[in-house]
Amino acid sequence: MFRRKSIITILAASMVLSGGAVYAQTNGAPNGQSATAFDNKIIKKISADNMYNNIALLSEQPREAGTEGEVRAVKYIEGQFKSLGFETKVLPFPIYDYRTNHVWVKIGGADITGTAPRAFSGSVSGKVTKQLVNVGKAKPEEIGDEVKGKIALVERGDITFIEKVQNVLNRGAVGVLMYNNSSNGNAFGQAQEGQNIPAVAITQTQGLELVGKLKSGPVEVTLDVDIEKIEKTSYVVEAKLKPNKNKDTGQIVTVGAHHDSVRGGPGANDDASGVSAVLELARIFAKAPIDTEVRFLTFGSEERGLVGSSFYASQLPKSDVNRMVAHFQMDMIGGRDAGADNPAGGLIMYTIDGKKNLVTDLGAAAGLRTMDVAIPYGQLGRSDHQPFHELGIPSALFIHSPVEPWYHQPTDTLDKISKEKLQQAAEIVGSSVYQIARPDTPALENARVAPGTVDYDFEDRPVD
Template structure:
């Protein structure tokens, strides 16, 4: 895989390498001159030659001239690109070069030609490399675009260029050069003619200028990320992970954690398994309304033991706007929208002395979690029982007795973290994180929730492992998300402030493959949720990526309930990518592999993968020194419930 770097950092140079293969001149090792006697102001290649000379990319010959009209051979260009992009010689030169009948390992430029061949930049013609043959203009179009991973580019305007004389294998790339403005030879590109050193310098200079421009505006189309996604591999990972439930603190979670870490290690990542305590509870709960007991209430995990009798107050879904007049009362809450922990905290802050929460679906009452420090008895009841209480409260005051007895049992859950750091010489000092959660609900296979997100984390880790970066990337899967974001909260709480200060974005993927999720919303229901309902860096990049990969724009909305929450809480731009509303088998034993859509997996992996790569790719500057594409892509807020 090509290790591409800014060509201003080239270790080799156009003129020095080309001249090394020349019989006429030898290169000059001195500093680049301010001018060449054969390059005049007003010459068509003056700007490119002088700009690259100033950067040390090109130099003149021993006689002081540049030789801008000298043609370049195929072997010379191979050597240029080999050195420019720091390619490595394949271990078995003869094996790689066996595709050619005119090059073997004894050739003077064997390693360079083998390097560009293995990288996919050159492939020869009719079984030959033709090392001494002049490279043509159409061939240059292909090799420089392949080298820069711009062999595909979505342009708002297709430039009209005559392609009749361009070979079919190069037509698309010549068209891209025209769309990018790298060539203005629209009526006659002279595809079959050799290219001069001056013209080659101009093309490189213009291409790098365009990459700068597009990268800074986050418009660069990352075909490399898109084309390398293997959705079948993602599907296979989901199949393995969903074979057994992965409830936090069980052998099923350990099995998943070991598998995920092993996959990261195969890719060469530095890995860490981060253990943290979780707590199960043996508990009994009683809820009594007057003289009537509600059937089989379920105590929240972590609920405080205690018995309290107080007036009952209905507060809807317990958003801050809904919670009022609960001091000294038991809060009756409807499940949905916010996490259990958030709901409990909102009423606790207002002085509630107990929590009774009823379901928002017909799937019983086995739910609920409080965190350490939320010292309040809390219990769950069914949807039917809760609605009856709401109706009673509409007509009269209701007194309730809540009695919870709890025994605390400590267990261990885990986060899996894989880190990839850039070359220290290129490191921006910033950090991007990409995550999913590997735990499932008790008894649930969790194919979509959230083996699907984990599969995308693993797939993007595989692709990024072979991609150039200048920013640290951490891929992670969290445990105990289903218990109230326990794993991600533990991870963020464990970070020193210096690490938090380096973090510029967190991308969270949760339930990204549900065949039946999304109803009739555009793009299969894909939406980007932020905690505060405001756009941020992650949604801006996501929308820009959608504009290039989909035919319809996706919205952003407001929702917590997933592992982007703790990152947002410490000031890191974060968003959740999910198909919403969720499918009917959400949190059910029927959340199985047969209900996974490969198309949706591909969709989200493309969007998140290319969005995050805009930050970490070497062509884009550190975010502190750059403006993100605010307003570049128009995307709208949508108030869409997730369930």
């Protein structure tokens, strides 16, 4: 693991510029090193029992996108927001299931050996026979012009499936053959509407065999995919908490989690835990004085490739985007067995570009105040902070990493949830959001009592 070391310091200047935002010395707490009275307006009211009870209800059945399980969760979440008096909206969007009639992969005219190949969710039907080109993990810098008119051999990992398909499509590829980056079979892959090339998943062993063959010369591959497309509906739940018009700074801060689970999985930690914290913070902020609009969001179809959050971001008016100053995403924040032996139970803040921003600045400072640990940051996509980052909004994912062995399994159940970790993450996110939304920090740059910034580490920590 690579780690840039730094010494935790509280900047004692009366006004400090960091991550594009200005903070001031804490009023009433020496050097800002302990939870302030302002923090306590939020964190003392957070109930891990409430969160645990919400996880229990949400994880009674799987919540796969487009199923009755998701609809049940959406109705419950919306009902909770409505009971708090929020301006609430459920936003439907289309998703697609696919019935596969056949998926054939031939190497030099012979069927691929071993595990039967699988089509990506969202792959189109089609048959192509072309030379294979190895493009690594299909990051833009790895893809040359030689992939034009060819089939791209891609390794899973680092960026989303949809990005990989789009990157090779942009360079003129006519098919995608992706192999796993672990020994966990080939049940993976997502393409999106408009990515009109066949995309097929194979095992790590099969992929590495092809990598070896390509070193010896050209390899001709046939992809033959026959799929029927079935439209379903998934949802985003949005709840707006608006400040008094006389105090409104015009800014918006968003707090999100995804409410869907994988097929057959109860998803207690992934991500009923994040949803439970969104609901709990909504309950507390409903009675807190604020000068900033706070939006509480839960997204469907995260497990299909961030489809719900991407949809939400795409339909936002430009005027809203221009007012959004931060997005806090919570995903898998209650895993008893997550985090390994890392400090703070393994809690880390991931950004898309691996750079600090307003969200990580606030999160690190809140961690130091609430639990004497400046939470580290790292670089990772794979969750719903990504579409907000792409809109230019400072964003970060809060998660305990590395994830637990029950990740994406039917054993991701309530008994694996830690109330202590739920409390920890909710306190840090709640305190951070309140630094923006509380009335004595108007528009942040005019803040007089916000805690000082802290130095905090970058960690190159894999999530799984």
